[in-house]
Amino acid sequence: MTKVDKNFYIKLGKFFLLKSFRIATLLFAICIISFLLIKNSPIDPIQAYIGADMLTVGPEQRERIAEYWGLNLPVMVQFWNWLSALLTGDLGTSMIYRSPVSEIISERFIHSLVLMIAAWLLSGIFGFAMGVIAAMKKDTWIDKIIVWYCYTLASTPTFWVGLLMLIIFAVWLGWFPIGLSVPVGSLAEDVSIADRLRHLILPAVTLSIVGVANVALHTRQKMIDVLASDYVLFAKARGERGFVLFWRHGLRNIALPAVTLQFAAFSELFGGAVLAEQVFSYPGLGQATVEAGLRGDVPLLLGLVIFSTIFIFAGNLIADLIYYVVDPRTREGWRI
Amino acid sequence: MISSLNISVEAGEILAVVGASGSGKSLLAHAILGILPSNAKVSGTIKFNGEILTSARQEALRGREIALVPQSVNYLDPLMRVGKQVRTSVKKGNEAKAQREVFERYRLKSDVDKMYPFQLSGGMARRTLLSTAMVSGARVIIADEPTPGLDPAVINEALNHFRDVADNGNAVMLITHDIESALKIADKIAVLYAGSTVEVAPANNFTGNGEKLRHPYSKGLWRALPQNEFIPIPGSQPHPSTLPSGCLFEPRCVKATLECTKAQPVMRELRNGIVRCIHAT
Numbered sequence: 189m190t191k192v193d194k195n196f197y198i199k200l201g202k203f204f205l206l207k208s209f210r211i212a213t214l215l216f217a218i219c220i221i222s223f224l225l226i227k228n229s230p231i232d233p234i235q236a237y238i239g240a241d242m243l244t245v246g247p248e249q250r251e252r253i254a255e256y257w258g259l260n261l262p263v264m265v266q267f268w269n270w271l272s273a274l275l276t277g278d279l280g281t282s283m284i285y286r287s288p289v290s291e292i293i294s295e296r297f298i299h300s301l302v303l304m305i306a307a308w309l310l311s312g313i314f315g316f317a318m319g320v321i322a323a324m325k326k327d328t329w330i331d332k333i334i335v336w337y338c339y340t341l342a343s344t345p346t347f348w349v350g351l352l353m354l355i356i357f358a359v360w361l362g363w364f365p366i367g368l369s370v371p372v373g374s375l376a377e378d379v380s381i382a383d384r385l386r387h388l389i390l391p392a393v394t395l396s397i398v399g400v401a402n403v404a405l406h407t408r409q410k411m412i413d414v415l416a417s418d419y420v421l422f423a424k425a426r427g428e429r430g431f432v433l434f435w436r437h438g439l440r441n442i443a444l445p446a447v448t449l450q451f452a453a454f455s456e457l458f459g460g461a462v463l464a465e466q467v468f469s470y471p472g473l474g475q476a477t478v479e480a481g482l483r484g485d486v487p488l489l490l491g492l493v494i495f496s497t498i499f500i501f502a503g504n505l506i507a508d509l510i511y512y513v514v515d516p517r518t519r520e521g522w523r524i
Numbered sequence: 525m526i527s528s529l530n531i532s533v534e535a536g537e538i539l540a541v542v543g544a545s546g547s548g549k550s551l552l553a554h555a556i557l558g559i560l561p562s563n564a565k566v567s568g569t570i571k572f573n574g575e576i577l578t579s580a581r582q583e584a585l586r587g588r589e590i591a592l593v594p595q596s597v598n599y600l601d602p603l604m605r606v607g608k609q610v611r612t613s614v615k616k617g618n619e620a621k622a623q624r625e626v627f628e629r630y631r632l633k634s635d636v637d638k639m640y641p642f643q644l645s646g647g648m649a650r651r652t653l654l655s656t657a658m659v660s661g662a663r664v665i666i667a668d669e670p671t672p673g674l675d676p677a678v679i680n681e682a683l684n685h686f687r688d689v690a691d692n693g694n695a696v697m698l699i700t701h702d703i704e705s706a707l708k709i710a711d712k713i714a715v716l717y718a719g720s721t722v723e724v725a726p727a728n729n730f731t732g733n734g735e736k737l738r739h740p741y742s743k744g745l746w747r748a749l750p751q752n753e754f755i756p757i758p759g760s761q762p763h764p765s766t767l768p769s770g771c772l773f774e775p776r777c778v779k780a781t782l783e784c785t786k787a788q789p790v791m792r793e794l795r796n797g798i799v800r801c802i803h804a805t
């Protein structure tokens with residue numbers, strides 16, 4: 189039974205208070221910046237709204253649409269209107285999908301989440317294992333191959349790997365479908381879980397192939413440090429070796445940093461997903477972001493910016509929290 | 525590089541190892557256990573019960589037949605509760621019982637069991653390190669500076685414990701700066717200088733002005749103690765990378781002659797002890 193001091197809960201409370209303040213100020217800053225950026229960009233929201241019907245719409249109608257969306261008001265007033273709507277939970281309506289932004293985001297997010305979780309787990313597990321193996325076999329050919337792989341992959345663009353995977357596994361070998369999250373032309377209720385999985389594998393593997401580099405290199409370095417530490421030397425002096433040594437002293441000391449790193453890597457995961465989804469025509473958040481950007485869907489773009497900020501912040505928060513709660517040096521640190 | 529060790533520890537004996545900081549005492553301990561870094565070179569012989577230790581035997585023996593009390597608290601795993609670290613050192617018998625008994629003996633409260641190393645005071649950590657070796661049931665215990673920071677009562681407890689262990693037919697190698705406490709329990713004292721053993725003498729030779737000692741360095745070390753003449757030896761120990769080619773002590777030795785610069789003296793027997801000095805009598 190772990191004794192936890194009540195000081196710990198006070199500290200934890202302060203921690204959350206500080207973090208809430210952080211996210212509030214961060215979101216506010218992000219809102220202002222992205223709003224101003226978009227307002228000053230060449231995007232014409234009316235054209236985005238009307239799309240291909242542009243030619244049939246006269247100047248009067250344009251004027252009425254602008255008035256309807258409040259586009260003639262001063263920028264700060266527009267910002268204020270948008271922000272107050274935002275605070276009541278209304279993210280506005282997407283111009284290209286013609287439905288509420290919150291609905292689009294939540295629907296797309298489910299798709300992306302499955303993809304990201306799969307990629308996150310795969311890259312975490314394989315990256316960790318690769319790092320451990322490289323460190324245990326330091327300076328052998330296995331180590332050299334792993335390190336070479338990681339450095340090469342770290343500098344390879346995700347979309348390029350994605351294209352390569354598509355060409356090899358979908359086009360040449362035909363093992364996997366070329367895109368989308370469900371078979372083309374089938375009704376939603378006819379789609380089986382197996383189908384969804386088949387569509388998920390290529391993008392998830394692509395994301396993981398690129399994603400292992402960071403965890404693997406980090407874990408390798410950490411493991412090398414641990415193996416050179418005095419406590420591993422002493423464990424050897426007590427007759428421990430091989431797997432027992434790794435299990436008792438290695439894993440314990442490298443697992444925490446690795447898990448933390450994985451949570452902190454949410455931002456890369458999100459960035460990777462945007463590219464991978466585009467390549468594989470996977471209808472997730474990433475694809476929606478590209479669409480919104482290209483076609484000038486301002487409300488959707490702003491909603492996505494806010495959502496991704498929260499998502500990445502959550503990853504970092506979890507990372508911090510794990511260190512705070514799991515590491516005994518912080519958990520039980522106030523007892524003496 | 526550790527050179528010319530010529531150390532042997534017999535059952536029933538306590539051998540104290542003394543020498544200035546950086547003379548390689550900890551390296552000697554690690555060499556015996558075979559846990560030196562892979563780039564280290566060792567020459568000379570290490571004997572266990574009269575038999576020469578090979579690296580295969582070292583690996584088989586460590587933790588079971590030979591136990592180490594390491595020098596610093598960093599040798600405890602920072603993320604493992606200390607009770608568990610002691611229990612995993614037990615090689616035969618009931619782990620939990622052995623750990624409770626040894627904690628009691630060293631006056632560690634029962635809640636120390638559940639603590640992490642960072643929660644221990646320096647003294648508690650040392651007693652934990654001592655415990656790991658004491659529960660191992662090893663026949664040779666190598667203790668690297670086990671006593672600094674402990675209060676006198678616990679020091680006595682630990683020293684008596686070492687004596688008991690030796691009297692039960694085991695061997696103890698006690699590395700220390702504290703020659704005075706070492707003399708209370710040790711049978712033999714080995715003096716280290718710049719990585720090699722310069723003398724091994726019976727403990728009772730360390731009396732008076734050191735007349736009974738053989739090597740000029742041992743005499744100097746003995747006289748430099750506060751309770752004796754308190755005169756330090758002029759100069760300092762050579763750096764391991766710039767060792768003199770002759771006798772390692774030659775640059776600081778008052779009895780040095782030209783002959784001393786020619787080659788490292790070999791270890792020779794002299795008056796019930798051994799010494800590495802061509803002029804020793």
Ligand SMILES: Nc1ncnc2c1ncn2[C@@H]1O[C@H](COP(=O)(O)OP(=O)(O)OP(=O)(O)O)[C@@H](O)[C@H]1O
Binds near residue numbers: 546718
């Ligand atoms: N014979 C040697 N060959 C190479 N390096 C040596 C030798 N002796 C000492 N050293 C160097 O000096 C450092 C200290 O050695 P060591 O820890 O064995 O000294 P010590 O006698 O235990 O000192 P202390 O009393 O401070 O614990 C070692 O890390 C090593 O780098």
Ligand code: SF4
Binds near residue numbers: 741778
């Ligand atoms: S061999 Fe010579 S230099 Fe070395 S200790 Fe003896 S007398 Fe001194």
Ligand SMILES: [Mg+2]
Binds near residue numbers: 549550595668
């Ligand atoms: Mg030392």
